Amino acid sequence: MALLIAAPTRDTDELAETLNRLEPGADIRVWPDAGELSEIDFAICWKQPEGLFSRLPGLKAVTSLGAGVDGILKDPDLPRDLPVGRLAGPRLASNMAAYVTAMTTLHWRDFPGFMKDQAARRWNQWAPEHPPVVGLMGMGEMARMTASALEALDTPVHGWNRSGKGPDTVTMHSGDRGLVEMAATVDVLVCLLPLTDQTRGIIHAGLLAAMKPGACLINTGRGEHLVEADLLSALDAGRPGRAILDVFSTEPLPESHPFWQHPRILITPHCASITLTEEAARLALESWRRVQAGKPPLGQVEPDRGY
Ligand code: GLV
Numbered sequence: 001m002a003l004l005i006a007a008p009t010r011d012t013d014e015l016a017e018t019l020n021r022l023e024p025g026a027d028i029r030v031w032p033d034a035g036e037l038s039e040i041d042f043a044i045c046w047k048q049p050e051g052l053f054s055r056l057p058g059l060k061a062v063t064s065l066g067a068g069v070d071g072i073l074k075d076p077d078l079p080r081d082l083p084v085g086r087l088a089g090p091r092l093a094s095n096m097a098a099y100v101t102a103m104t105t106l107h108w109r110d111f112p113g114f115m116k117d118q119a120a121r122r123w124n125q126w127a128p129e130h131p132p133v134v135g136l137m138g139m140g141e142m143a144r145m146t147a148s149a150l151e152a153l154d155t156p157v158h159g160w161n162r163s164g165k166g167p168d169t170v171t172m173h174s175g176d177r178g179l180v181e182m183a184a185t186v187d188v189l190v191c192l193l194p195l196t197d198q199t200r201g202i203i204h205a206g207l208l209a210a211m212k213p214g215a216c217l218i219n220t221g222r223g224e225h226l227v228e229a230d231l232l233s234a235l236d237a238g239r240p241g242r243a244i245l246d247v248f249s250t251e252p253l254p255e256s257h258p259f260w261q262h263p264r265i266l267i268t269p270h271c272a273s274i275t276l277t278e279e280a281a282r283l284a285l286e287s288w289r290r291v292q293a294g295k296p297p298l299g300q301v302e303p304d305r306g307y
Helices: 013-022 090-108 111-119 141-152 175-185 205-210 228-236 277-292
Strands: 002-006 028-030 040-045 061-064 084-086 134-137 157-160 171-173 188-191 216-219 242-245 265-267
Touching: 002 013, 013 028, 013 277, 040 277, 061 277, 090 111, 090 141, 090 188, 090 216, 090 242, 090 277, 134 141, 134 175, 141 157, 157 175, 171 175, 175 205, 205 228, 228 242
Parallel strands: 002 028, 002 040, 040 061, 061 084, 134 157, 134 188, 157 171, 188 216, 216 242, 242 265
Antiparallel strands: none
């Protein structure tokens, strides 16, 4: 019984060290140094190499090294019946809540404006009268924690998901029309959705045109949620007035990409909520133990639903 870490684009040494420290003697292997492949019964994956799953006959379950499982579910070699889980601990959600709260505040209080004022040695005292209204696309663990953080700052929160069900304190919407209605209501629209066939390209010209003039779009889901070309013309039209993007269709964002230079786009390098080694290692070990005991992995997803 061995655990394989297959995440070639990530620095996995620290994760392997942490797993070894937490569970001395455990058989932890890091791709491509994977040894006898038939001994591997559990894998932690992120952008795993092509064809990997068809080479692991003893695999009982796989988990994503993070909250999103899109990279695993779209793998053509993933066995249909293999349980897939995710490593999404409480810190992942609280980091997301901190990011969205910070970026909402940056927009609402116009901190970029204060930075310009400072550069010009200009004393421009002002503060907005009302808190912003925020709309969250998605109502999973990260969105729920984000909603609580925003509500603690007296910020009205709307939410949108498939079922229209969410916390009592959040004004919920669902369906295509519900999404447009929410976009038209809020000052800050935040995408916290998982990437699925239903959510790919969900932020397109039509939705952006429904936003309030000067509103802010925050995307911390996946780059593919946004039709990138549509955003540039939408910003030209002033709806939204600003975009804060943490995720992109191509990452790292290519140097030649027009987003880098855009005065009303703020870019962060997919860091809103990244897997924390210690938390991920503890969850991965717990998940592995569960799988060995014949139970489902932690955070098991429904492949047909995509999350
Ligand atoms: C990061 O984007 C993740 O899915 O954990």
